[in-house]
Amino acid sequence: MIRVVVADDEAMIRVGVRSILATDPGIEVVAEAADGREAVELVRAHRPDVALLDIRMPRLDGLAAASEVRAAVPQVAVVMLTTFDEDDYVSRALGGGASGFLLKAADPRELITGVRAAADGAAYLSPRIAHKVIAQLDGGRLSRAAEARRRIESLTARERDVLALVGHGMSNQDIARELFLSEGSVKAHVSAVLARLALGNRVQAAIIAYEAGLVHTET
Template sequence: MTRIVIADDQSLVRSGIRIILEQQDDLEVVGEASDGVEAVELVQQHDPDIALLDIRMPELSGLDAARLILARSTNTRVLLLTTYDVDDYVARALRDGASGYLLKDAPPAELVRGVRAAARGDTVLAPAVLARIVDDFTRREFDQDAGDAAGFDRLSEREKEVLRALARGFTNAEIASDLFLSPATVKTHIASILGKLGLRDRLQAVIAAYESGFITPAGGPGGTRRGPDAPGTA
C-alpha cells in the first residue's frame, strides 16, 4: 500500500485528489495539509511514501516544504502538483530532489500513474514540461570541458554511455537493449553514477550533465534526444 500526504490550500482540490487516489486499492491518503508548514509536520508524523504538494501555498511554499521534507526524510518522495508550468519551478524542485511534477489539469489517470511511478522510484514529469526543459537546454551554450570539472571524469566509459542514454529519455530496458546489458547491470551502473556524482536520482544526473556541458542537446556527446511525445517517467 502506498501511503500519501496531500497538501493544497484549496479544500476542494484536496478533496478531489483524495477521492481520485482512494478509488485505487493500492493507494491510501494518510493526511491532508492546507499549507507547507502543516505538510512538513504531517510527513514527520506519518512518514508517508509520497508527499503530493501544491507549489503555491501560504506559510511555506510547496518548494520550500519539499526541500525540508527531502532533507529530513529518506523514505518520502515528493511529487509536486500545480497549475504553473514554469521552468524555473521545475528546475528548482528537481535540483532539490523532487521525484516529479504534474499539472493540476492532468487527467485523473495521469495523476494516479504519476503517484505510482514516484512510489516505484521513477521520476515523473508532465510530457509538456519535460519537452520544455530539454528545449531550454538546446538554447544554451555549453563549455565542453565543464563535465570534468563537475566530476564526470570519475565515471567509467560504460557509465558515461548509460548517462548519455538516460539523457535521451531511455528506460532501463531500452538502455539494456541498446548497450547489450542486463537490466540489473543497468541499475547497478545508474546507482554508481548517482553515488559518484552525489545525486539523488537519474533525472538530477541528466540535468547536471546538461548544465555542466558533459552532454549537449544536439550534436554533442549526448547525441539525439527524444521528442516531446516521449513518456513522462524516467
C-alpha cells in the same frame, strides 16, 4: 501499497486528488495537509512513499516544504502538483530534489502515473513541463554537452549504461530487467552515479544523460 501524503491549501483540490488516487487500488492517501508546515509534520509522522505538494501554500510554500522533506526524510519521493508552470518554479523544484512536476490541468491519469513513477524511484514530468525543460537545455546545448560528456568520463561502462536508462525514465525494476541485473545492483549503480556526478536526484541525472548525448530529444 504506495502511501501518499497530499498537501494543498484548497479543500476541493485535496478531495479531487484523493478521489483520483483512490481509483488505483495500489495507492493509499494516508494524510492530508492544508499548508506546507503541516505537510512536513505529516511526512515526518507517517513516512509515506510519496509527498504530493502544491507550490503555493500558506505558512510554508511547497518548494520550501519539499526541501525540508528531502532533508528530514530523504527516502520520501516528492512530487509537485501545481497550476503554475513558470520556469523558476520548475528549476527550483527539480533542483531541490523533486522527483516529479505535475500540472493540475493535466489528464488525471498523469497524477497516478507520476505518483507510481516517484514511488518506484523514477521521475515524471508532465509533457508540457518536459518540453519546457528540453527547450531550455537546447538553448545552450553545445557548451553543456561538452561539460556533461566530461563529467560522465568518471563513470564505469556499467554506470553509463544505467545513467542512459535513467535518462529514458526507467525505474530501477525496468533497468534491472533491461540489463539483466538484480534490483539491488541497479540501486547501487544509481547511487554511485549520483555520488560521482554530485547530483541530488534522478531528474538531474536524466538531464546530464540528455546533455551528454545518451538520450535523444524524441525520447
